Amino acid sequence: MSDRTSIMDRHKFHILENTKLRTKMILLVSGIVVLCVVPLSTIVYFKNKGIVIEKTYEVCKNIATNIAKIADDELLVGDTYEATTSAITKLKESNVRALKDTFVINLDGEIVARLDSQKKDPKVSRETFAYFSSLTSLASREILEDKQSLLEFAYPIYIKYQNKNIRIGTAVFEFNSEEIFSPIIDLRNSILYSSGILFIIGIGIAFFISISLSHPLQILSEGAQKFGTGDFSHRILLQGRDEIGHLANAFNSMGEKIQDFTHHLEQKVLERTEALNKTLEEVNELKISQDGDYYLTSLLLEPLSSNNNYSKNVKTDFITEQKKKFSFRNWNSQIGGDICITDTIKLQNKEYTVFLNADAMGKSIQGAGGALALGVVFNAGLIRSRTYSNMQIYPEIWLKERFLDLQNVFLSFDGTMYISVCIGLIENETGMLYYINAEHPPSVLYRDGKASFLESAMDLCKIGTPGQENRFFIKTYQLSPGDQIITGSDGRDDIIIGYDGKNEIINENSDLFLRRVEEGEGEPVKIITKIKEFGSLYDDISLLRIVYSESQNKRFSSRHDTDGELDSTLEKVTSLLDSGKPKEALIWLNKAVTKHKPTPNILRLLGSGYMETKQWEKAIESYSQLLDMIPMENEALFQISLAYRNEERRPEAADFGERLYLRDPHHLENLHNLSEIYIESGIFNRAKTLLEKADQIKPNHQKTKSLQTKINQKSPIFDDEVSFFGEISRRSPEAQLEEAIQIGDRLFKLKRYSESLKYYLKALSLDKENTLLLFNIGNIYQFTGDLDQAKKNWEKCLVIEPNFKQAKEKLSTLKKSKKVL
Missing domain, CATH: 3.60.40.10 (PPM-type phosphatase domain)
Incomplete structure (x- = not known):
């Protein structure tokens, strides 16, 4: 349905598009006149009609009131109605406009007095009587009698008796509709006649205007058609200064330029083609250069x-x-x-x-x-x-x-x-x-x-x-x-x-x-x-x-099944550890290890038992095996770090603590442990950073406050000497090596030989053939009285670098001192 409607709309617009301008102007003026006149005449007609009916209503009400005063006694007693008839007859003498008939009926519907003596009906019809009986006040209606339109007014007649209104009859007035509305109709016709004259005048004006517009437009259209056929020598002869005249001048100017252009087109095409070819060559050269860059870059990638x-x-x-x-x-x-x-x-x-x-x-x-x-x-x-x-x-x-x-x-x-x-x-x-x-x-x-x-x-x-x-x-x-x-x-x-x-x-x-x-x-x-x-x-x-895909040499499977005996043993071990009996627990665990391959549960309990009994090396070994089986065991990293710290192997303790920190930066205990490692190593800046992180995780924690206080109580001299080196770097092995040597050197100058030795050994694990490190380690052993270890390190220097002069001198001095002894 919607498609059909849209087709019809398009058809209507197509008709309008094909209509000439002259016709459109006439239709426009005609439409304006019709839209103005018809509503105006209709409004005037109905407005005046209402006024006439209202005035007639007032007249009827006055007349009816007078007749009711005369007729009420006669209607009540059923007399000869002479007074009522006389009063109605006088209405004819009053020349009431368009009044055709007046009559009074009693409660039985009988007409007791009438103006039109030619009508002999003694009673009104049953339908009419029923209508009159239903009225309670003056009312009007239009009726048709002998093909003539009448305007009928009916007024109920009442008398007062014992403070009540008693209905005794009805007074009816009939007016000729055509006669009563004739002034209104005359006024409407006058408006229509005037509108007709205006309509004719408007069409004439529209016709004149349309000719004045359509003629120059027709000349423009003909000129455009000439241009369309290629006749650019044609000129449009319109000299007006209005918009159409300007448009005609623009067409003529365009024609001149096109005519000039066509005369020189071939030369211009050749020039433009040459310029385009040159530009295209340049673009191709740039494209080849760009593709060459692309190609070289792709070769590098x-x-x-x-x-x-x-x-x-x-x-x-x-x-x-x-x-x-x-x-x-x-x-x-x-x-x-x-x-x-x-x-x-x-x-x-x-x-x-x-x-x-x-x-x-x-x-x-x-x-x-x-x-x-x-x-x-x-x-x-x-x-x-x-x-x-x-x-x-x-x-x-x-x-x-x-x-x-x-x-x-x-x-x-x-x-x-x-x-x-x-x-x-x-x-x-x-x-x-x-x-x-x-x-x-x-x-x-x-x-x-x-x-x-x-x-x-x-x-x-x-x-x-x-x-x-x-x-x-x-x-x-x-x-x-x-x-x-x-x-x-x-x-x-x-x-x-x-x-x-x-x-x-x-x-x-x-x-x-x-x-x-x-x-x-x-x-x-x-x-x-x-x-x-x-x-x-x-x-x-x-x-x-x-x-x-799973390794054939994998040392542990998460689906490993344990037997009932092992499960019972592990339950007993757990109970012993919970009861504070780690030594007994280790006895049971060592027995289990002789019968069964180590499982994660066995290794966890072993590590826990060794930590409780302060067997740090064995705890490290157990937790390391657990990490080999289950690398995601973060708790093993934490326990290994604790064990290394208890052994005062702080570089290794820091390594495992930092590994856990990289995996889980919110592990509060690890943050405290790492902070203590760095405080003990004199690396206060890193310790402060970690404690700030701990304070963010759990504000006002007692352990955090205690460690922050500990940092503040440490020697400022030592802090000034080594804190600027920061943490043992996690950025690269080269940085780790450099920082470990620098911290070791600072500690050596402060005569903290045991701490200096730890950093030198850390550096040596990263560069095993560093002769200067071996020489310094030998010096530390010399100062601490371990001459055998000093000799071994100096000898390693000479194996790696036979011409190491200082090492030769140290060994020579050592031999002389032994001969003296």
């Missing part, structure tokens, strides 16, 4: 984005599809800001798979520049990781170093380049995942055909954002055999899913990616295919997949 992982337990693969495609000579390639890197490294004699997926800010060459910078810095870090000193650090520290490497480089760009990144390590044997996510899309866990996000909130901003170094911490997750981790750039979510008429509609639901992962069964190529089926790619896209 290609070796940086490599899948060098060779682990048997952890398989990696990735796909990168940059938005910008280009051709350079015979090569087709792509360029953008997405980059993926995988590799295998060894840390603390354990093999780890490294993975990185990043998305640099900007399109094509800008994004590629960011990816290139990241690839160079990260790959340099991978190369350094293969040196002996770098292989001795822990995975948490390694991740922080890589983060700080990238952060320091991108901070130098002063906000012109940021990059989102997901970097991680997977321990190949246990499947322990360590990773960070710097404002990158959430990593996805694909397990048993179902996909879910690993993280729900981002803790780090993009690399290059200032002020986030102190908010850094590591996320951990224990993978199960068959698990797949999929990380990707935001191109996986930024999909064009439609158009709203002008703009593209970009997908904003990141959960849709989970469906694509499930549909693609976790395979990057299939996932991208499914994404393209859903919509068009809007940005660079890269997906990196990690598949973990």
Whole structure:
């Protein structure tokens, strides 16, 4: 129905479009006259008609009142009605306008007196009598009698008796409608006649105006048609100064210019073609140069984005599809800001798979520049990781170093380049995942055909954002055999899913990616295919997949079953430990170890027992074995740190405490423990920072206050000498080595030889062939009276560096002193 209506409307408009201007003007004037006159005449007619009826009503009421006064006695007693008849007859003499008849009826409907003597009806009809009887006051109506319209007024006649109105009859007056309304009709006709004259005059004016408008417009139309046929020599002869005259002049000017242009068109086309060809050559040269830049950049990026992982337990693969495609000579390639890197490294004699997926800010060459910078810095870090000193650090520290490497480089760009990144390590044997996510899309866990996000909130901003170094911490997750981790750039979510008429509609639901992962069964190529089926790619896209399979040499399975005897023994051991009998508990545990392979529960209880009996080395050994089995056991890190601290091996205690801090920065006991380690080592600035963090977690904690007081009571001399070195650095092994040597030297000058020795030994673990360190350690043993150890260290100096003069002198002096003895 709506379609039919719209077709009809279009047809009406089409008719109006084809109507000439002259006709439109006549129709317009005619419409205005009709719209003005017809409502006006109608309003005048009905307004005056109401006035006439109202005045007639008043006349009838006055007459009826007089007749009622005369007729009431006659109607009451049923007399001859002579007085009533006389009063009605006098109305004829009064020449009341348009009054046709007047009569009075009694309560039986009989006409007792009448003006029109020719009418002989003794009674009114039953319907009329019923109408009259229903009236309570003067009322009017229009009736038709002998095809003549009458206006009838009826007035009920009452008398008062005992304070009551008693109905005794009705007085009726009939007026000729045509006669009574004749002045109104005459007025309406006068208005219509006048309007007709005005209508004719208006049409004449409209006709004149339309001719004055249509004639010049017709000349303009003919001139435009001439121009349309190519006759640009034609001129429109209109000299008026109105808008039409200006338009005619504009047409003539246009014709002259077009005529001139066509005369010189061929020459102008040749000149323009030559200019365009020259511009096109320049554009092509720039395009070739730009594509060359793209090509060289892509060549630089290609070796940086490599899948060098060779682990048997952890398989990696990735796909990168940059938005910008280009051709350079015979090569087709792509360029953008997405980059993926995988590799295998060894840390603390354990093999780890490294993975990185990043998305640099900007399109094509800008994004590629960011990816290139990241690839160079990260790959340099991978190369350094293969040196002996770098292989001795822990995975948490390694991740922080890589983060700080990238952060320091991108901070130098002063906000012109940021990059989102997901970097991680997977321990190949246990499947322990360590990773960070710097404002990158959430990593996805694909397990048993179902996909879910690993993280729900981002803790780090993009690399290059200032002020986030102190908010850094590591996320951990224990993978199960068959698990797949999929990380990707935001191109996986930024999909064009439609158009709203002008703009593209970009997908904003990141959960849709989970469906694509499930549909693609976790395979990057299939996932991208499914994404393209859903919509068009809007940005660079890269997906990196990690598949973990359980190691055949894995030392512990979470599904390990224990027998009833072992369960009973562990319950007894737990009860003994709770009762404060750690020695008895250890006896039972050592018996259990001889019969069963160590399990996590056994190792936890052993560690607890050794801590209770202050057997720190054995506690460290037990908790270390537990960490090998379950790397996510954060409590083991804490207990190892405590044990090392009790042994006064503060560098090692700090290492394990810092590892736990990177995993769980809200572990209050660890913050207190680390603070005490640094206070005892004289590294007060780091201790203060950690205590401030502890105070934020739990304000006004007694332990926190106690340690802050302890810092304030320490010797300011020692603080001035060593505090500016800060904490034992977690940024890189080189920084750790440098700071450990500097702190050791300061402590040596302060003659704190035992503390100085700890830092020198820490430095030596990072650089075993440092002859200066060996020489200084020998000197400390000499000052503390351990000459055998002093001799061994000086001899090691000469093995590494045979021409070490100071070491030779020390050994020579030592031999002479022994001969004297």
